[in-house]
Amino acid sequence: MIGVAQRIFSFLVLLGIIIFAFAHSLHLLLRPITDYSYNQPNYNNDVNNPWNLVTRYKSITPDGAIGNDFLIETPDANTNLFSAFKTAIVAVYFMLTGDLSSVSSWNLNENWTLVALLVIFSFFTTIYLLNLFIGLLSTAIENTNNDESFLQLKREILSEIELFWMLPYQRRRKDWFPEIIYYEATIEELQKYVQKIQSENCDESSKPFIFPHIYKIAKLDAKTIDEKLNDLDGKFQDLIEDIKRLKSEN
Incomplete structure (x- = not known):
């Protein structure tokens, strides 16, 4: 597994850079620009304000008319994960698996910049890079999973045991360490x-x-x-x- 990790390390670094880049972009785009508190309702023109992103329930009169807001959910730290950069990284990481719940509170019809970022992210990461990662990983495992790699690892382990764990008289035993091996x-x-x-x-x-x-x-x-x-x-x-x-x- 160490050999496999070494082969795909550069790819993982590239994937990490892309995640950080998109997390930073979405953080700048979707972070609230006004002060807010989870304990005090605050409604303003900031579309990224957590109080403007929560679900609202309206009442319906017997004649079918929709009334005013009846119930409003209380926002919490998970309402807008992009308000902080560290939670934005977590949200983008889950977006790799196709979980878009972190951006479901925004109206995509009114935010085409967000739509463009999601399309680019889904293409270059979820579709292209992850499939490339699967191919590289399978190739690395196929190249590493052979008898020669096993014997090389076995040789390294035995050498470490002989050098650091055995006593001198044990290393001189001919039945353990023959002079000629066929x-x-x-x-x-x-x-x-x-x-x-x-x-x-x-x-x-x-x-x-x-x-x-x-x-x-x-x-x-x-x-x-x-x-x-x-x-x-x-x-x-x-x-x-x-x-x-x-x-x-x-």
């Missing part, structure tokens, strides 16, 4: 292993050493790709020099 592998498996080591871009000190006779068994060239390219470049330069020499002689 591995069985087919020619195809050996070729894949050698080619993978040659293609890895890592320091020479950390790259496993392969004896020349292993290359002979695997029927591979001991030279790396860079060395082969350097040889080809040298031959190409020699060919150019020969062509120049022939032209000068003619």
